Amino acid sequence: MNVLVGEAGLCRGIELAYAKMNKLAGEVGLMKATHRAGSRAASRWDPLQRIGSDATELLKRYPGLANVTVVEGFDAVEQGDVVVVGHKGIDRQFMEDATSKGAVLHDSQCPFMRKYDATASSLVKEGHDLIVFGKPGNHHCLYAKGLAESSGRVGLIAEKVCDIANELDVKGRKWACIVQVTGNSAGWERFKSDLSQTGVEAKVCDTLCPDSLSRQESACEMARRADAVIIVNDCGGSTQSVFEQCRAVNSRTFSYDPDDAFPAQWLEGAETVALTGGIHVPAWLLDGIAGEMRSLASRQGVRAKR
Numbered sequence: 001m002n003v004l005v006g007e008a009g010l011c012r013g014i015e016l017a018y019a020k021m022n023k024l025a026g027e028v029g030l031m032k033a034t035h036r037a038g039s040r041a042a043s044r045w046d047p048l049q050r051i052g053s054d055a056t057e058l059l060k061r062y063p064g065l066a067n068v069t070v071v072e073g074f075d076a077v078e079q080g081d082v083v084v085v086g087h088k089g090i091d092r093q094f095m096e097d098a099t100s101k102g103a104v105l106h107d108s109q110c111p112f113m114r115k116y117d118a119t120a121s122s123l124v125k126e127g128h129d130l131i132v133f134g135k136p137g138n139h140h141c142l143y144a145k146g147l148a149e150s151s152g153r154v155g156l157i158a159e160k161v162c163d164i165a166n167e168l169d170v171k172g173r174k175w176a177c178i179v180q181v182t183g184n185s186a187g188w189e190r191f192k193s194d195l196s197q198t199g200v201e202a203k204v205c206d207t208l209c210p211d212s213l214s215r216q217e218s219a220c221e222m223a224r225r226a227d228a229v230i231i232v233n234d235c236g237g238s239t240q241s242v243f244e245q246c247r248a249v250n251s252r253t254f255s256y257d258p259d260d261a262f263p264a265q266w267l268e269g270a271e272t273v274a275l276t277g278g279i280h281v282p283a284w285l286l287d288g289i290a291g292e293m294r295s296l297a298s299r300q301g302v303r304a305k306r
Helices: 012-028 046-054 054-061 063-067 091-099 113-125 139-150 161-168 185-199 211-227 237-249 284-301
Strands: 002-005 031-034 068-070 082-085 103-108 129-133 155-156 173-181 202-204 230-231 253-256 274-279
Touching: 002 155, 002 284, 012 046, 012 063, 012 082, 031 046, 046 068, 054 063, 054 103, 063 068, 082 129, 091 103, 113 129, 113 139, 113 284, 129 139, 129 185, 139 155, 161 185, 173 185, 173 230, 185 202, 185 211, 185 237, 211 230, 211 274, 230 237, 230 284, 237 253, 237 274, 274 284
Parallel strands: 002 274, 031 068, 031 082, 082 103, 129 155, 129 173, 173 202, 230 253, 230 274
Antiparallel strands: none
């Protein structure tokens, strides 16, 4: 059985954050790290949590991370601490409070997330009501919606224009539209087209991460060549988008949690299988799963397609 393994492991923003932490730890020694919390389901995939719980492969690349202690929230920060903000960023209030407490902060937020946050903030300050294309529960979407509402503006999250048609008909609103950083790129194109056809004036800003875009395009290219597609699910928005895109071109697309036994029936009749994952899934984990899949196919005599 031939396994096509996606070239994308951890995303660029995560790798940049790790590299900055590694360099800084070499200069200052012990330090702390924190960033915004994600969903409970996604927490075990958090790149910062990986530093403490799954560090063997990580330390081979970034040995300075051995000096990093991951903390949650302001209460864990003490005077004189060196604190690195991870790739997800942190609320401005945390940064102000930690600085006033005497901590030294270093920001390693993903540049694409920083652009998204800054774009949403700028649009709200300009007096725009916000439309966010993306998942209702996604933390990027909720952040932008919260920004709008805290300034007395309207914040909408939707994947289809028809779902917010009534809101768009309200007169006197000044609309702007952005996209979830890890949003479905094909869905985003449809959304923009549908929005333009409503006749509603809206300032459209493309805040989709280039890493997510290329990850989705690469996954779809593999999906077209494969008999089955396995998506390692890190419970994040990036994985959802990759899964949706692959399922659209290959009906035999499956979501896999590495904590579960691999379902051998997914490989039945497959001569070529594509394997990829979301932005929190490291390349070494994909390589390990690919090896397990090949071994499983060999042990159980999974039939390849003739």
